[in-house]
Amino acid sequence: MKLTGRYLEDFAVGQTFRSGRLQIDKERIKTFGAEFDPQPFHLDEDAARDTIFGGLAASGWHTAAVTMRLLVESDLKPAGGIVGAGADEFRWPRPVRPGDELHIESDVLEVRPSRSRPDQGLIKVRTTTFNQHDEAVQIIIANLVVRRRPAQRGEETDATELVDRAS
């Protein structure tokens, strides 16, 4: 698999990227919960009823993982892949329920070259995950490491021509 896609120079503040939809399956909520977040509200309908969620809900980390899947499949596609350095903000305003259908919208908030690494830069992207009622279930403002566009063959030729002319 070859990584191609957008370089830092191809991103601009104000760009928006959208995804397809993924449905959250009840059984996957439970198996994800059993492996990574074994608490009653992620494991069993009856036990979930008396909790703060009032019923079965997906682990926030399940929502985060599905959001990543949607982001990888969106048109964002940075050259070198989606590599997160971390997040400035991260919230789950509403639980995800069995059968919910999620999609995302990613807005580019900032684009800047790295001070220490001339071959890369950072983009700040706010990704909002919505359910089928267009209610936000997760908001994350993440910093992604993105490659800068390598020097073009054309530019190299130009440099050689300058040397040629100077000699």
Place this chain on the structure above:
Amino acid sequence: MKLTGRYLEDFAVGQTFRSGRLQIDKERIKTFGAEFDPQPFHLDEDAARDTIFGGLAASGWHTAAVTMRLLVESDLKPAGGIVGAGADEFRWPRPVRPGDELHIESDVLEVRPSRSRPDQGLIKVRTTTFNQHDEAVQIIIANLVVRRRPAQRGEETDATELVDRAS
């Protein structure tokens, strides 16, 4: 499964909670990647070599999910479960590699009652995930919703006594 554990009143700034250890399996890195983060550096050793990671690495969301598992099994145990409202900071300073053995340390940074909900409060907890070399692979500062201790039977009796005496 009955939820018992610490109420807001049982948490104090400066408390530290630790976990056991969990090893990250190479095959699980790949299957997690295939389901949630299908990018070359999470799927295949050869394809990962030429990427920013220079080899196979766990998805950051896999690291986050395993961290949650460690946190659920730690002594933190808030009454009502570990319910995250979101995070103020979230970073992956170092990749997680196949075979890495992770553990966590959680420090309570803040404890405060809710202004709008008299039955609950928030604690701010910094959870650092370490590998077997005690290098941090994830740092998250999360806000958790925690129940306040319900009125005690003793206090109710006192109130009744006051009414009795007043009548």
